[in-house]
Amino acid sequence: GSSPLVVLLNYIQLKISPFFSPRQGAAAVVSARTYADFTTQATFEIKKCDIHKLDEAPATQVVMTRDEGLKYYRVMQTIRRMELKADQLYKQKIIRGFCHLYDGQEACAVGIEAGINLTDHLITAYRAHGYTYTRGGTVKEIMAELTGRRGGIAKGKGGSMHMYTKNFYGGNGIVGAQVPLGAGVALACQYQGNNELSVSLYGDGAANQGQIFETYNMAALWKLPAIFICENNRYGMGTSVERSAASTDYYKRGDYIPGLRVDGMDVLCVREATKFAADHCRSGKGPMLMELQTYRYHGHSMSDPGVSYRTREEIQEVRGKSDPISLLKDRMLSNNMASVEELKEIDVSVRKEIEDAAQFATTDPEPPLEELCNHIFYNDADLEVRGTNPWTTLKSVS
């Protein structure tokens, strides 16, 4: 049976819209039970960032509140379980095509979002499900997009690599192309004078792309409010960083752009570094570069077992010593910020959310064929589109 707390948590979860709203989750939980015996906040010592062209580094003594901890835990766990469910559905052939999973890297997406605002802007490459969630997408619409249903966040038109929400520009399939796009978003922020910034993510594989260096140049020249973030998970598909880059100090590759190398498995490290970079950008000093040292448990995509170019021992070691969710959990428990039961209840609630989403994603109908040609253009007159043969004329509505 469900405890009153679980029932309450489920009720709250149904009411969640922007998930980082302070109204949700832990604050409401407090009203159901007294957590007077838990620590409301604690100070943590985090790893110092390596710095490049900077005089100071982000703080190493940081404060995390109980509410923040529970929030980060829930979001990371949601991403983790969502990705594992996607793995399952892919193996059942309910998800098809490309599927690049994010499990292991959760602290990056969650830490970054904790350091910026939803009114800021973010763009990433194809390992995008986690970011789609942190940027406001629901698990339901993300999963339904993966299964190609009409309830998907892109109505089944985009799939795994092409999901969009407000101030989130995908989901991009062409390695490196998202970086100039992100700098363009930063240009728009600067142009409009709205004090917003743009975060552009790319991997260690993309880091050697010429267009990224072209982007560094213009972003620095024009002092764009852009944070470039390299998620270094050590492998670009099957090629290790040592085999692809003459310099693996990705945080220095921006040359004249100040950089930070950050422990990407620690959500607080990522958060502090992001806040540091955001302050730098918002003060008009121009772009910053962050390298997050992280790891993906899955292979590059679902068609890559991920063990031909790295050992199972390596994967196990990271899981055992550096898992981002375990790290946070240990911190919270050893500082009396939460109980084992409380975290278990979050796990149960997350599992249920994922199950419900998967249920929706597998039962929602596919998009109607009548909508095949829609949305070629935006705000445009209806269009006739040639079908596969001259006697088939289809309709496109924008």
Added chain:
Amino acid sequence: MAASVRCFLRSGKMMVRDALNQAMDEELERDERVFLLGEEVAQYDGAYKVSRGLWKKYGDKRIIDTPITEMGFTGIAVGAAMAGLRPICEFMTFNFSMQAIDQVINSAAKTCYMSAGRQSVPIVFRGPNGASAGVAAQHSQCFAAWYAHCPGLKVVSPWSAEDAKGLLKSAIRDDNPVVFLENELMYGVPFEMSEESQSKDFTIPIGKAKVERQGTHVTVVTHSRYVSHCLDAAAVLAKEGIECEVINLRTIRPLDVETIEASVMKTSHLVTVEGGWPQFGVGAEICAMVMEGPAFNFLDAPATRVTGVDIPMPYAKILEDNSLPQIKDIIASIKKTLNV
């Protein structure tokens, strides 16, 4: 307004480059989200002087000189469009757009569809396209067919100054990616401008062709610089009693096949004329479309394509002149099609 009044030559005509300038000036004034970026567009006044005076009037924020990094600055322009601005991204020539073509196709053209209409990309990519004079193979390619192949793009190819002004204004106001193919050899050509084209709200709709010359014997479909060639050919042929209907496509994608069909159903003969290469080109597409539609049954002869020669562009003048359709080629092709 003073600058564009100066653009009117004593004869009351306007050059294509000044019409483009006026279009951009008016749209920059009308909507503060519009801005221009590209190589030499600002302080140099434009490599071909199309953006002359704009930097002086609008400043660094809205007229941006970029480094020579097409892939980077095109991506930046597309990103700015995604975030709510309305960029005009200039390619010094469309030959350089190949370095950035991924951003044009995969980031700009496809995004509205992939996002199911959530993410629009209101951007104009403009610049000179096709052959110039003596610039040789790497600087002379026509990209009309390449861009027109792709859903999600609109591809426009103006001929006259009025075309240039009205179509560029429409392109800038369009909420979708528009590839705007100009022609360097047309920049300095003066044209009469109609009364209505003086209005700041004058636009020409994208997707409608214009019949530049009425005729009854043959439909001649063309775009950009070759409209001039076709009209000249038509004038010569008229003396021999052959009346050509010359259609200026104005837009390559979407192609105004209805106007072409209506004309072919009247003349029973079709000749297409373009500067681009023959294979898989604009003329090839027109022929295929006409074959699939009601006009096919009206044809008295197979359609003829007049195109550039299927070679990289040579340098020597005699070679270059013979690599592109000349008026005599158009005349000969029309006569052969009419079997006269």
